Amino acid sequence: MNTKVFEEYESEVRSYSRKFPVVFKKAIGSYFYDEEGNEYLDFFDGAGAENYGHNNPEIKESIIKYLENDGIIHALDLYTEPKREFIEYFEEKILKPRRLNYKIMFPAPTGANANEAALKLARKVKQRTQVWALMGAFHGMTLGAISLTTDHVPRVGAGVPLENVTHIPAPYMFPELDTIEYMETLLKDDHSGVEKPAALFIETIQAEGGVNVFDIDWLKRVRKFCDDNDILLVIDDIQVGCARSGKFFSFERAGIVPDILTLSKSIGGYGFPFAVTLMKPELDIWKPGEHNGTFRGNQLAFVAAKAGLEFMLSHHIEEETERKGAIVKEFIEKEILPLDSRLSYRGIGLIWGIDFSKIPSDTFCADVQKECFKNHLVIESAGRKDAVLKIMPPLTITDEELIKGLEIIKIAMRETLRRVK
Ligand SMILES: Cc1ncc(COP(=O)(O)O)c(C=O)c1O
Structure with a gap:
């Protein structure tokens, strides 16, 4: 070839x-x-x-129909029919049945973009620059996201110091170490040398990190640790969301709810670039245009995303x-x-x-x-x-x-x- x-x-x-x-x-x-x-x-x-x-033929049909009708393709963040239909469907069929209450934000269309928005928002809400993430994490390649990511090669490729993130050992790394106690010690010990973070970023299953599935008890304890210490819990469900774990959201199995949630990849339904950052309503303190971008919420992706969710539900994925x-x-x-x-x-x-x-x-x-x-x-x-x-x-x-x-x-x-x- x-x-x-x-x-x-x-x-x-x-x-x-x-x-x-x-x-x-x-x-x-x-x-x-x-x-x-x-x-x-x-x-x-x-x-x-x-x-x-x-x-996927069912999703494809919706896309073709939309194109044939000259549906608007590029619309920045204007109000459009496909966006309304996606938000309504996502709210009614995905969030409400799970008793999840989030405001939805459309950052630029990649996973890294969704995490950049989450990072900025967490720091803005808590007025703290430090963020914690786990060793073995993968959150993307843009400068903020890569500071959370631990893979050595792309970190070196960043070319500047990657600051304001402390990496915590993932729970599987040292069987004798209780990582929740470790984080508590970092906060309590006046000689830990580590500042209190605005947020803790986790994947519930580290996919790029080597398919490390965090157990339910640990996830519950992480949620409690964040609540007890006024730290936002951000879950990156970009790779293992959209039913990959057997539940639409990977954290459902632990019965926990993140404060901020990022999705990309299959939320686009058909492989189109698409991302969302979801936040508890009280965290939505963005000023208009404070996080901006030309390609936020591609209209064809809205059509495919809704059709993807319909497919997921009707075929019991x-x-x-x-x-x-x-x-x-x-x-x-x-x-x-x-x-x-x-x-x-x-x-x-x-x-x-x-x-x-x-x-x-x-x-x-x-x-x-x-x-x-x-x-x-x-x-x-x-x-x-x-x-x-x-x-x-x-x-x-x-x-x-x-x-x-x-x-x-x-x-x-x-x-x-x-x-x-
Ligand atoms: C968990 C997770 N977060 C973020 C990203 C980054 O997404 P993107 O490559 O679309 O920027 C990835 C990509 O593999 C990922 O697996």
Whole structure:
């Protein structure tokens, strides 16, 4: 396949294309197709941007209808019909049934943008510059978001000191350390050297951080810790929201409510860039235009976002995700773990990680990915040293496709293990 133009003219910053160096042309459901017509099963899902499947026909129909009627496409933050319909639907069908009361803000359309807005707002509300985040966190690449993110390479790439964020050990890092007590000590100890934050940013499942699922008790205690200490709890549900965990919001399983909530990726319904920052009404102290942008709430994305939510509800995607998650878990336990005693796994809903960090090879996960791709499975890595294989198919994947992909992983692992042994 001719990839010359990319290699010659596209910046060296490109990343995923290096792992999957073919030229893609089409995508339907759980599959990509390259320009020669070869089919690839997608276990990457645009990092969670295509939860309802590629070119989902029901969502597509709404988009085509809107385009055919010359619906307004660009409208800054003007009042429009698609925006009204999205807000009304989101309020009635997603927020109210969960007894969630939020004001909704449309920042620019990426996850990083949603987190930038959350950061600014938290600091403005609490009048404190410090923010806390967890080690292993991923919140985006813009300057504020990257100061929350812990991945070394992009942090160095920021080129300036990343300030005003203190990183707290994630609960899985030191089994003997009670991270809630640790945070309490940081606040109480007059020699901790750490300032009280405006907010604590968390993902309830660190996806890029290596599929680390935080347990319900810890999430409840974090909520109480923030309440007790007048700290805002910000949950970034950008990758694991929109039913990925088996519930629409990933924090629902813990029965907690964040003060500020960020969503992007699959909230756009069809893979369109779209993001929202939700805040408890009393936190909405923005001045008009204080956070601005040309592309806030793309109109086609509003149409797709509403159609995506309709699809999610009418096809019982949350329940289906839980059911399919059990298939993945069983497969990993019965077919994958017996391959090598150094393997471990974690996951929930339809996000699972197979952890290779105990295998003494820096390239093991990359090698498994390569083997998978040879067998036409697109799958990404995550976590420290990229040692975790992240299984994240579209939520609409069929059981047969799911098993097919898992079998490819098993074969790829067997082959790679044979080489390192
Ligand atoms: C949890 C989380 N937050 C934020 C982001 C950043 O989103 P974007 O790449 O759209 O800026 C990502 C992207 O992977 C993410 O997984």
